[in-house]
Amino acid sequence: xxNIAISLILLAFLGLLSLGATGSLVTETSxxxxxxxxxxxxxSSSEVILEGNQLFISINQKDKxxxxxxxxxxxxxxxxxxxxxxxxxxxLVVRTNIIIxxxxxxxxxxxxxxxxxxxxxxxxxxxx
Numbered sequence: 001x002x003n004i005a006i007s008l009i010l011l012a013f014l015g016l017l018s019l020g021a022t023g024s025l026v027t028e029t030s031x032x033x034x035x036x037x038x039x040x041x042x043x044s045s046s047e048v049i050l051e052g053n054q055l056f057i058s059i060n061q062k063d064k065x066x067x068x069x070x071x072x073x074x075x076x077x078x079x080x081x082x083x084x085x086x087x088x089x090x091x092l093v094v095r096t097n098i099i100i101x102x103x104x105x106x107x108x109x110x111x112x113x114x115x116x117x118x119x120x121x122x123x124x125x126x127x128x
Contacts, residue, residue, distance in 0.1 A: 050082075053086045054085065054086070054088070054089065055082055055085050055088045055089070056089045056091070057074055057088070057091070058090075058091045058093055059071070059074055059090060059091065059093065060093050061092055061093070061094055061095070062094070062095060062096065063096065064107075064128075067092050067094075067107045068107070068122065071090045071092050071108075071109035071122065072120065074090035074109070075088050075109050075120060076111075078090070079113075085113075086112065086113050087110065087111070087112050087113070089108065089109070089111075092106050092109075093105050104125060104127070106124065106125055107122060107123070107124055108122070108123045109121070
């Protein structure tokens with residue numbers, strides 16, 4: 001009888017340990033997926049101006065991290081949304097402080113469509 005009681009206590013302990021590990025694994029994995037989802041281009045964070053056959057987009061960001069990806073994603077998003085246009089310009093404006101306006105245009109990306117070809121040019125502002 002004593003051996004059965006010890007076995008049941010050990011099984012309960014192993015069960016609790018297993019549940020705790022599973023919960024931790026699920027939490028950590030979902031955190032990674034949330035980070036990936038957060039990197040999808042957000043249309044609401046931009047200002048869009050259409051002039052003739054050109055589209056000008058301004059994106060605001062707190063820092064320079066992933067700036068190239070943000071600008072290229074912006075160009076790809078809007079060229080898919082407005083396929084009839086010939087030129088798309090995405091400006092990445094870095095705003096490190098909300099209270100003091102110390103923003104600067106850090107990166108400009110231009111996507112140009114000529115015939116059936118597309119080209120992307122990135123221009124950095126080194127003074128930013």
